[in-house]
Amino acid sequence: MGAAGQSGVLIVGGGHAGVQIAASLREAGYADRITLVNGEPHRPYDRPSLSKEALDDASAAQDFSLRGEDFFASRGIDMVQARVARLDRDSKSVVAQDGREWRYEHLVLATGGRPRRLPVPGAELAGVAELRSLDDARALRVALEAATNIVIIGGGFIGLEVAAAAAARQRHVTVIEGSDRLMKRVVTPHVSEIVADYHRSCGVELHFDDRVTEIRGRGGVVGAVLTAEGEELAADLVVLGVGMVANDELAAAAGLPTDHGILVDQQMRTRDRAIFAIGDCAAVEDESGRVHRLESIQSATDQARHVATTILGNTDPYSATPWFWSNQGALKVQIVGVGNPGDRTVVRREGNRLSVFCLRHGRLVAIESVNDPGTHMVGRRILERGEVLDEHTLADGDYDLRQVAKRAVRVGGRS
Ligand SMILES: Cc1cc2nc3c(=O)[nH]c(=O)nc-3n(C[C@H](O)[C@H](O)[C@H](O)COP(=O)(O)OP(=O)(O)OC[C@H]3O[C@@H](n4cnc5c(N)ncnc54)[C@H](O)[C@@H]3O)c2cc1C
Known part of the structure; x- marks a missing residue:
């Protein structure tokens, strides 16, 4: 077994969440040792591109790296390539498949998921x-x-x-x-x-x-x-x-609760105060006991930024308006907020461009857009600021959400 190096923060998983928390910690002035255990044989790369640009013929030589070659070394982030096989909470250490071992003060599990x-x-x-x-x-x-x-x-x-x-x-x-x-x-x-x-x-x-x-x-x-x-x-x-299955086995084998993901509170902390989980592997339990797990870049990186501040002393709960995109040929689908089947919908459509406003109890809770990035961006700001835009305002075809010409509007139920 390898000698145990001690890290202030040890991160398991070199995906979007793992890379972001390492970067955010350094940006915020965290001075102790950071070790990022990257389980893949490549420098951390952009995952959404895999079903988009990376499938193009022209992509063979394209570099999808998330950060430049010297990013980690230049910030004093030790990136090691290994698969972590075991977590020992008593000794605050993890052991890799090849026997190397690292100790931590704070452990961040950012292990993502695998295809179902x-x-x-x-x-x-x-x-x-x-x-x-x-x-x-x-x-x-x-x-x-x-x-x-x-x-x-x-x-x-x-x-x-x-x-x-x-x-x-x-x-x-x-x-x-x-x-x-x-x-x-x-x-x-x-x-x-x-x-x-x-x-x-x-x-x-x-x-x-x-x-x-x-x-x-x-x-x-x-x-x-x-x-x-x-x-x-x-x-x-x-x-x-x-679909995807969360990689929660390391946590589960170490006795941490899981529920289709590693269960965390609203600070992204597991039941062990020294261990956080972020990104696709994290299942967040809200005040009402409901468990949510989001699979998106926004969620992975915002949770990472938040946990960086928590490690540095912030006690606020994580909160962010979720958003997501998908490029399908000539279509760009964008979603902000979280809609439910019971929501009322207001639809604005102009040719191939569409935005659907989802309202609950008269309040805007989500916007789905197709080829309508302007509305998505404005909607993101509206939802992030928690502004109230009710159904009647949105249903008013003259209401100029994006300073664009009025569009045809239909109001109906979401099913
Ligand atoms: C093809 C594809 C397209 C997508 N497109 C979009 C999109 O358009 N928009 C969007 O918002 N989201 C998209 N997503 C989702 C988005 O990529 C994920 O939400 C995001 O990558 C989650 O980041 P993460 O760091 O939590 O997990 P990941 O990016 O999965 O990274 C986890 C890393 O941990 C490693 N790991 C796991 N176990 C261990 C271990 N034991 N030891 C060491 N390392 C380990 C994994 O190998 C992996 O490298 C897409 C996902 C896929 C697969």
Whole structure:
């Protein structure tokens, strides 16, 4: 076992959250030793690009690094490449798979997640791809180039971004979605509809209310996808886009509570006061006991910034307005706030540009935009400031949210 180095802050995971907290600590003047344990064989990189630019033909030589080559060394951040295998809370230390060991005063778990596997026969066949890491994206780019019939399982953000990349290559693309519309968990039917229309216009076939029951191989590689509705779709590439599982095992094995993520309070602290969890791996319990886990860059980096201040003495709870984006071919989908199925909606639409305002008890709680970045940005400021903009104001077509011309407005229920 390696000699134990002592760090003021030890960070496990070199993704967006891990890199941000290391940077924020130094920016805020934290002077003690910071060790960032990066579990991947690459310098920390930008994950959203993996389903966007990294799938372009032109991306082979592109650098997706989050920070420059000397960023960490120049700030006195020790970045080590290792996978942490064990956490020992009694000795305040972690041990890597290769036996190296580090001690900490504060530990930050920023371990992200991994793609959810599909529990069907054939899911392990060659030609079944998932997308979480840079290596996954590089392999997928090559596979997209070679494939003719591509079946994407899951009509969520990642599946649809891959669908757009595949359709741009004029491949035959089918998306199989288990529910009755795209991105159902996170957007209103208005956005699902405009996004579905767009993908269809690119030649993508969308199958709703169907479920994959088997991936059938031919000669050891994927050949077809079978569904519960009795379809057999020819496929030489299958892409899984069925969600993510939080990497919470390190914490769980060390006796920390988990609930589809590492449970933290509103300061992002686990039940062990010396240990925080941030980003995709963190499940935040609010005052009412409800648990939320967000998978977004905004959430990972804002939580990281917040925990940096907590380590330096801030006692405020974490609070930020969530926002998210997804680029699908010519569509830019942006969401700010968190909508619920019961929210009232006000829709402004102008051609291919759409914004949906979600209201609860007359208060604006979320805005979903498609190709309407101006409204998204203004909406972000409105929601961040907590300004009250009620349904009647928004429903007023003359109300100039973005200093743009008035648009057609429909008011209805979100379902
Ligand atoms: C293809 C794709 C596209 C996306 N697009 C968008 C988008 O458009 N907009 C958006 O807001 N969000 C997007 N997301 C989500 C966003 O990337 C994540 O929310 C964000 O990366 C979370 O950051 P994180 O640091 O918590 O986790 P990650 O970025 O997953 O980083 C966690 C790191 O921890 C490492 N790790 C795990 N266990 C260990 C261990 N035991 N030891 C050492 N290291 C370990 C992992 O290998 C990984 O490098 C996308 C995600 C994917 C996969």
